[in-house]
Amino acid sequence: xxxxxxxxxxxxxxxxxxxxxxxxxxxxxxxxxxxxxxxxxxxxxxxxxxxxxxx
Numbered sequence: 001x002x003x004x005x006x007x008x009x010x011x012x013x014x015x016x017x018x019x020x021x022x023x024x025x026x027x028x029x030x031x032x033x034x035x036x037x038x039x040x041x042x043x044x045x046x047x048x049x050x051x052x053x054x055x
Contacts, residue, residue, distance in 0.1 A: 004053055005053055005054075008049065008050065008053055012046055015042065016039065016042075019035055019038060019039050019042075020039075022035055023035045023036070
């Protein structure tokens with residue numbers, strides 16, 4: 001189970017860092033808002049996967 005958790009956190013960290021880098025480079029506020037919405041939806045979706053891994 002430990003390797004699965006490490007892999008899960010590596011996946012989450014990579015995804016969020018890519019999204020945050022995307023936000024950092026945006027010039028228009030609307031694109032930043034859309035990116036933030038994607039982050040929130042991703043967090044909601046990943047919460048269920050985390051609970052499954054935790055048992």
